[in-house]
Amino acid sequence: MTRYIVRRLLQAVPLLIIITALLFILTANLGDPLAAFGGERRRLQPADRARLERQLGLDRPLVEQYVIWLVGNDWMKIDLDGDGVADSYGTRKGVLRGDFGNSFQERRPAIEVIGERIWNTLLLMVASEIIVIVLAVLVGTFSALHQYSFWDNLITTLSFIGYSMPIFWLALMLIYLFGVNFQRWGLPSLPTVGMYDLSVGPTVGQIALHMILPLTALSVVSLAAYSRYVRSQMLEVIHQDYIRTAYAKGLPERNVLREHALKNAALPLVTIVGLDLPLLLGGTVVTEAIFGWPGMGRLFWKASNAGDIPVTMGILLIIAVLVVVFQLITDIVYTYFDPRIRYE
Amino acid sequence: MLHKCSWLVLSVLVTAGVAVSSCGPQPPAPAQEPVAPTGAPEASPSAPKEATFSLTSNPESMNPLYASTWYTECVFDLILLPLWNIDDQGQYQVELAKELPTLENGGVTADGLTITLKFRDDANWSDGTPVTADDAVFTYDMIMADGNGVFSRYPYDTYVESMTAMDAKTLQIKLSGAYADWSTNFFTGVSRVIPKHVLQPVFEAEGTLDNADWNRTAEVVNGPFTLKEFVSDDHLTLAANEGYWRGRPKLDTLFIRIFADDAAQLAALQSGQSDIGSYIVGDQIPTLEDTGMFEILTSANGYIVTVFMNIDPKTAHPAMTDPNVRRALAMAIDRKLIIDQIYNGIYTIPATYWDDTAYDNPDLEPYPFAPEGAKALLDEAGWKVGSDGVREKDGTQLALRYVYISGDDTTDTMIVTFQQMLADVGVKLDIIQNTQEVLWASYGDNGELALGNYDLTQWSDGMWYFPSPSTSYFLCSERPSADYPTGYNWFGICDPALEELWAVADIEVDPEKRIDDYHQIGKIMYDQTYLIPIRSDPDVWAVNTRLKDVTFSGVDPLMFAYQWDVK
Numbered sequence: 001m002t003r004y005i006v007r008r009l010l011q012a013v014p015l016l017i018i019i020t021a022l023l024f025i026l027t028a029n030l031g032d033p034l035a036a037f038g039g040e041r042r043r044l045q046p047a048d049r050a051r052l053e054r055q056l057g058l059d060r061p062l063v064e065q066y067v068i069w070l071v072g073n074d075w076m077k078i079d080l081d082g083d084g085v086a087d088s089y090g091t092r093k094g095v096l097r098g099d100f101g102n103s104f105q106e107r108r109p110a111i112e113v114i115g116e117r118i119w120n121t122l123l124l125m126v127a128s129e130i131i132v133i134v135l136a137v138l139v140g141t142f143s144a145l146h147q148y149s150f151w152d153n154l155i156t157t158l159s160f161i162g163y164s165m166p167i168f169w170l171a172l173m174l175i176y177l178f179g180v181n182f183q184r185w186g187l188p189s190l191p192t193v194g195m196y197d198l199s200v201g202p203t204v205g206q207i208a209l210h211m212i213l214p215l216t217a218l219s220v221v222s223l224a225a226y227s228r229y230v231r232s233q234m235l236e237v238i239h240q241d242y243i244r245t246a247y248a249k250g251l252p253e254r255n256v257l258r259e260h261a262l263k264n265a266a267l268p269l270v271t272i273v274g275l276d277l278p279l280l281l282g283g284t285v286v287t288e289a290i291f292g293w294p295g296m297g298r299l300f301w302k303a304s305n306a307g308d309i310p311v312t313m314g315i316l317l318i319i320a321v322l323v324v325v326f327q328l329i330t331d332i333v334y335t336y337f338d339p340r341i342r343y344e
Numbered sequence: 345m346l347h348k349c350s351w352l353v354l355s356v357l358v359t360a361g362v363a364v365s366s367c368g369p370q371p372p373a374p375a376q377e378p379v380a381p382t383g384a385p386e387a388s389p390s391a392p393k394e395a396t397f398s399l400t401s402n403p404e405s406m407n408p409l410y411a412s413t414w415y416t417e418c419v420f421d422l423i424l425l426p427l428w429n430i431d432d433q434g435q436y437q438v439e440l441a442k443e444l445p446t447l448e449n450g451g452v453t454a455d456g457l458t459i460t461l462k463f464r465d466d467a468n469w470s471d472g473t474p475v476t477a478d479d480a481v482f483t484y485d486m487i488m489a490d491g492n493g494v495f496s497r498y499p500y501d502t503y504v505e506s507m508t509a510m511d512a513k514t515l516q517i518k519l520s521g522a523y524a525d526w527s528t529n530f531f532t533g534v535s536r537v538i539p540k541h542v543l544q545p546v547f548e549a550e551g552t553l554d555n556a557d558w559n560r561t562a563e564v565v566n567g568p569f570t571l572k573e574f575v576s577d578d579h580l581t582l583a584a585n586e587g588y589w590r591g592r593p594k595l596d597t598l599f600i601r602i603f604a605d606d607a608a609q610l611a612a613l614q615s616g617q618s619d620i621g622s623y624i625v626g627d628q629i630p631t632l633e634d635t636g637m638f639e640i641l642t643s644a645n646g647y648i649v650t651v652f653m654n655i656d657p658k659t660a661h662p663a664m665t666d667p668n669v670r671r672a673l674a675m676a677i678d679r680k681l682i683i684d685q686i687y688n689g690i691y692t693i694p695a696t697y698w699d700d701t702a703y704d705n706p707d708l709e710p711y712p713f714a715p716e717g718a719k720a721l722l723d724e725a726g727w728k729v730g731s732d733g734v735r736e737k738d739g740t741q742l743a744l745r746y747v748y749i750s751g752d753d754t755t756d757t758m759i760v761t762f763q764q765m766l767a768d769v770g771v772k773l774d775i776i777q778n779t780q781e782v783l784w785a786s787y788g789d790n791g792e793l794a795l796g797n798y799d800l801t802q803w804s805d806g807m808w809y810f811p812s813p814s815t816s817y818f819l820c821s822e823r824p825s826a827d828y829p830t831g832y833n834w835f836g837i838c839d840p841a842l843e844e845l846w847a848v849a850d851i852e853v854d855p856e857k858r859i860d861d862y863h864q865i866g867k868i869m870y871d872q873t874y875l876i877p878i879r880s881d882p883d884v885w886a887v888n889t890r891l892k893d894v895t896f897s898g899v900d901p902l903m904f905a906y907q908w909d910v911k
Contacts, residue, residue: 031780031785035786044495055493081490102555106405172607289608292604
């Protein structure tokens, strides 16, 4: 197993280099980053544009920009003052030494910008994923065991409704119902924006309260899809011969379901969750925007729209690394659910 | 086994979630359980006076050297003073300066090339250090330093020959040439003085201010409020500055909530989670007014929604080079209907680019809505209605490319309405949406507009250095090319009469003569229909009626925040 893990990790290195190179080319071609510079109160003059291109390294060939992003430029001389003579050493260290560069938009280290958001996003997304997985397993299993019953039909109907609802619409409806109208009707209302009441501060209670609506919006849509998936997997498994055999041996139903049916039905779910988990870090643009949640989804949307290469690449790199790592973890988890799987 | 594992994993993750909430980079505010989930705080004699203000975009930086947006300027109005503000009546209100230098008071020399100004004796940084001329000289040095990736060096790089501290409170600026806009551009607007005693050691140690902590924390400021906290894309917390030279502001705490979405801001206003909304869009106004909780205020900011046209014969549709066709397009659009139906009638129809300023030519009326007149002009220009209802000439259909940045629904609705109105006079509009990075990229980066891949386009545009009327948008020298890829004149306008007038106006130091110059410029642009002003685009604010004395300026939006109070 150890050799297998080491081999997979070593294979990941060239894979990540290829992925980041492709992503860098795509990101750099999203548009002109300097087009997003300049606000309502000040325009970028041609001289400023030329200077900023030089200072941000955007005047260099794309391959050179990628190499600098990867290994930095503190080993090479650059033209800082625009006189055409490269006479000063650069200051960037490159991602391989932990320097993701400075955000073009926020003008501070990209890793700092990303770091501020990761925890907020993880808090929301991990909580949502836990709720969804637990409820999906319960609802999906119940539905499968009571196939074509009233409750199965009701759950199926609700699942399709939940799955069909655009998340932005659902989020706005939740806001207007529980945030605006409840208050108008004199009922206890829920906060609709941010992570906590600014007058109170970031207490656990405040954060939990502010998570209710975004979590609901996130969970409803995912729950609908996951529960359908669990239902179909369970239906397939509970009609297998080994389940019938387990019943024939006189095992109690609870044991049959828990030890044999659910464990086997969970295997494909592990694959999906394994793929989902790294993507959780990317947050969700719509939910974060509507509920004013300062997370990675909003950041990625803003950075990619503004051509903020350091931040966009930083987020993509982190997600790429996590995809590789979680795929490895998923493969290892398979051995628990299916003892026939061996990595030798 | 699985059952036990699930609960174990769940417990670990929930614990981790709670730990994350407390271990993440959250502000160190005192922990205290909430008393109520939402709702505006009720003011009582003993309660702190708090208000929440909404912004719909994140301020870029707390350092003016790295800032360019209106949103950031709003924050600067609260924490960093300019030399002077310009109020809602267009009057200068001094802040850091003792008075506005003029020819009469000796602050400006007869040749207009030397400006001497005095800083107030009672203007201090929030740590008690006096604001001095040295701070201004340091700011200028930092703008010009090669190590700093500042947003813009303009106009300091173009017009300032030297900046000298004559003594602690006297600053002398020597100009390299006459510059009419110095009073609206030097250390005013989004350009402000930064604290030398805080930032000089950083620059000396690192050779740059790019990564200075102060850019985010701004712990030493000189405005009516001090910055307690800035959480990007979430909020800012500001506290009354006891040392503000006008005296302590009436509010104890001002929160700024940052929204990414108009609808989210609207919901927060309706549910009392925000007291003052900014950039309120037209269709939200009746919703807010219906609550009975809000007063809607507007302030002219120099912006108008404008249809720009490509008249470059090399890239534009052949019809666009004809002023009569352009005038016909203007006359075919019912702007009043659009304002009334889409924007609830809150905007006005401008006649010129300098709408609602002294530079707006009072003799000019907005182009009338006259579809029959438009048809006659198009007929006269030789564009006859074809079998499919679209006009054509010499085998070419009058089908124009309308390229714009996709965004809000009201803009989309407005453009579809344009399409219908122009179809009524036989002009076909092909609507093409794109992104800002693609449309507004430079010629060198294949920007669609810079390359001339359009006939009509639109955005809300304002005077670049409002309230200065100057712009180099329409100069021949600003047309982009392979040799000059960063040019901004994407419209192909090159009018010798305009060139001459602009050259005069840029250095005209007599305000009255300058106004007259711009009236002439406006007349030429109007007659040639170089652009179609669609509607005014003032700042629109929603103010909760629990607050009082809330007013705004179009130039320096929050300059009166020190007066804001809770009823």
